[in-house]
Amino acid sequence: MKLTIGHLYPDLLNLYGDTGNIQCLKKRLQWRGIEAEVIPCQSGSRVDFDRLDLVLLGGGPDREQELACGQLKEIRRDFEAYVRENGTVLAVCGGYQLLGNYYRTGVKTLEGLGILNIYTEWEPKRLVSNIILKSPLCPEPVTGFENHGGRTNIGDHSPLGRVLYGYGNTEESGYEGVLYKNVVATYLHGPLLPKNPAICDYLLERALKKKYGENAHLQPLSDRLEHIANHSIVARYYTSLW
Amino acid sequence: MWIFVRTIATEKMGLYMIQSGYMGLLYCPYILERGNVIMGANVELSNAEGNRGENGGLALRTRLAIHAAKLAGWWLRKWKKGGGAALPGYVARLVEPEILTHLAQAVRRQGKPIFVVMGTNGKTTTNSILCCILETEGSRVVINRTGANMLNGVLSALALAFDRRGCLKGDYVCLEVDENASAGILPLLQPDCVILTNLFRDQLDRFGEVELILEKVQNAIAAAPRAKLVVDCDDALLCSLLPRCENPVVTYGINQPVFAASARSDVREGCFCPFCGKRLEYDFFHYGQLGIWKCTGCGFARPSPDYTASEIQLQKGVWSFCLGNMRIHSKARAPYNICNTLAAYGAIRALKIPAPHLKEALEGFDYGNKRENRFCIGRMRIQLHLAKNPVGFQQKISLLLGEPGPKDLLIQINDAWQDGRDVSWLWDVDFRHLAGDGSGLASITVCGSRRYDMALRLKYENIPCRIAESLEQAVRQALRCGSENLYIIVNYSGLHQANRLLQELAEEGRGKEKPQKNESKKRSLEKGELLS
Structure with a gap:
């Protein structure tokens, strides 16, 4: 078996250790004897969605995000079709915002891909914190770090999880991220996947099932270190509250 | 509980001040701390004296502030061995909020140049090299302690370097300044020379993306238009500042590849031209985004450096290189220290400071400073x-x-x-x-x-x-x-x-x-x- 992972615009959107998510996807396939190919789709190059089983869209600084936004417009239709046909996507931070209808900053409005029916508005107070969620994707809490000025209103979409510690989508809503078809969109970096292997395996399994049918499944791995790392954050910020 | 402890501590500090005989002067920060009581009286005092007192051209209030800083420094040395390097500056600013401006003016009146070193990495080393070159020439140099590079730290170093008569006990002032604090410091300091080493992503949760830091640095140097900039032209991000500022500029850089592949990561800043948005093209990378770069879109390109190290060689684990016709057998074990050396060298040349013992200074310099x-x-x-x-x-x-x-x-x-x-x-x-x-x-x-x-x-x-x-x-x-x-x-x-x-x-x-x-x-x- 083999999965092909497309990293969209790593030269523009590479903030907050996003490459760690790619590394995690790749290694967890390889450790199970599944071939993994990573295609870094540099800006300006053509993105062939037919070849991709999993797409990662990361975050970047404002100027780079604007440049990426221009590039994404050109592949909007393909990207939309990819998601409609249950393609697997992980979008983090800026990538999450770009999947929505628009991102309004203090000075201008960036038009998004409109794949998710959400919108983001910028506020001067940045939400910077460790963050812990309870997500339907995994039994243990999801941990990460958030750092965003945008407040994302997710409308009717279901969230990735309920916020146990930290801010989340808007600081007030109590929810974080979006789960839609096989799209996981979130503000969590840190990066997200290494400390939350269940989410990584969820994405990989969705991609495998789409490609090789419902019988395809992943062998369990020893995730002792991952769980200790996850638990050390939960113990520090959440359990200690009680 | 905390208030109780704090009160005791303040009372105790006040007692020390009285004991030390500085009572009149040092009562000021104490009282100010307790509720800004005699602030008005203090202002009248300094106004009556006139803004230019007799002593070294410093107003009474500024001198009071220096004394307060010195007492805080003495107190630190006696009771808190190590740490707290920013406290004297904090205390001085309580007495005279404008003190940095006054002290910087005094330094300039006394005809002594001020150097500032900024940049994500290499500040401390570059500042130490600069200091070493100047000291080898027999000059006395005022520097700030490692890490004390925000407003209060810079101020501490400066305030503690003035003597009773209001004269600076040094011939040069070399300060490392944090990029994030620079916009609050440079306009007051008005330095003669600003060295910019490099800009990389650093503690994003505290300082934000590198573009934001670039903006702060730009504001800082725009407010110090007299300062000569010494810039690493291998860094395209830093070079993007140059067309937007009025300051005189000299550049330094390395023209040959000397960094090992293990010094580079694929994740880097500023891959795109800040002016036209086209991807920058590189002949090769040193490390980070540093390298030999040009934009094929708008012609924005790495300037040919005014100062460079040539014939760079690694001999028995240490680097040797030529500055002009002078071969330097340095003790540097890492190639980035060649960049730091060039930065200091560029600054010395930029201000035309004679340095006949340069070779001796650079060959004797121990790059293994406190941090290594x-x-x-x-x-x-x-x-x-x-x-x-x-x-x-x-x-x-x-x-x-x-x-x-x-x-x-x-x-x-x-x-x-x-x-x-x-x-x-x-x-x-x-x-x-x-x-x-x-x-x-x-x-x-x-x-x-x-x-x-x-x-x-x-x-x-x-x-x-x-x-x-x-x-x-x-x-x-x-x-x-x-x-x-x-x-x-x-x-x-x-x-x-x-x-x-x-x-x-x-x-x-x-x-x-x-x-x-x-x-x-x-x-x-x-x-x-x-x-x-």
Whole structure:
């Protein structure tokens, strides 16, 4: 078996250790004897969605995000079709915002891909914190770090999880991220996947099932270190509250 | 409870002030601290005196502030050995909020140049080299202590360097200034020369993206239009400042590839032209985004450097190079120190300061400053390195891989506020170079409050490591059964503690152990570990 992972615009959107998510996807396939190919789709190059089983869209600084936004417009239709046909996507931070209808900053409005029916508005107070969620994707809490000025209103979409510690989508809503078809969109970096292997395996399994049918499944791995790392954050910020 | 302790502390401080005979002067910060009572009286006092008093051209109030700073410095030395380097500046500013402006004016009136060093990495080293060159010429130099590079730290260094008569006890002022604090410091300081070393991503949760820092630096230098800029032109981000500022500029850079592949990571800043948005093209990279670059879209390109190091060679582990016609056999073990040397050299040349003993100064300079301390414990040689951002960490990896012999590596990652609470930057460092037998690494141990994040980072490169509860435990383990070379890489909050621990262990190894003192120190170490 083999999965092909497309990293969209790593030269523009590479903030907050996003490459760690790619590394995690790749290694967890390889450790199970599944071939993994990573295609870094540099800006300006053509993105062939037919070849991709999993797409990662990361975050970047404002100027780079604007440049990426221009590039994404050109592949909007393909990207939309990819998601409609249950393609697997992980979008983090800026990538999450770009999947929505628009991102309004203090000075201008960036038009998004409109794949998710959400919108983001910028506020001067940045939400910077460790963050812990309870997500339907995994039994243990999801941990990460958030750092965003945008407040994302997710409308009717279901969230990735309920916020146990930290801010989340808007600081007030109590929810974080979006789960839609096989799209996981979130503000969590840190990066997200290494400390939350269940989410990584969820994405990989969705991609495998789409490609090789419902019988395809992943062998369990020893995730002792991952769980200790996850638990050390939960113990520090959440359990200690009680 | 806290208020009670605070009151006692303030009362006690006031008592010391009275005892020391400075009562009249030093009562000011004390009273101000308690509620800004005599502020009005103080203003009248300084106005009556006129803004230019007789003493060294300093107003009475400024002199009061200097005295207050000195008392705070004395108090620190007596009671708080080490740490708190910013307190004198804080106290001085309580007495006279405008003090930095007045002191900087006084320095200029006395005809003494002010250098400022800014940039993500290399500030301290560049400043030390500059200081060394000037001191070798017999000059006295005022510098700020490592890390004390925000407003109060800079102010402390300056205020403590004035004597009773209001004269600066030094011929030059060399200050390292944090980029993030620069917009609040440079306009007041009006330096003669500003050295910009480089800009990389650094503690994103505290300072934000590199573009924001660039903006702050731009505002800072725009407000100091007289200052001569000394800029590393290998950094396209820094060069993007040049067309937008009025300052006179000199550049330095390295034209030949000298950095090893292990010094680079694929994650870098500013891949695109800041003016037209086209991808920058590189002949080659040094490290980070530094290299020989040009934009094919708008013609924005690396200027030919005014000062460069040529014929760069690595001989027996140290770098030698030519500055003009002068060959320098430096003690630098890492190539980034050539950049730092060039920066200091460029600044000396920019201000046309005669330096006949330059060769002697540079060849004698010990690049292993406080941040790269070396220790010997028993048969083990230990090097302590600071790495606080991905580019810095990558350089340290490259440095240790270049050193001969088997070695053990100890990495301590904390997430205290000074380090940045977000440790995702560890994934921007390319650790692949540490894998495999070629690295010469016998073992890797991780510790610190984010040791599991670090261990996980290594796991995802298939690099096994040990996890230790504390730095002390890890060092002792290495002393028992490690190879002869131990490299310790820590981020900021652990540096002081690690330094102290290693000094202590070195003393212990020499048999100069003082059991009682050690016991209490050990306890405080453990406490520090818990807190961090």
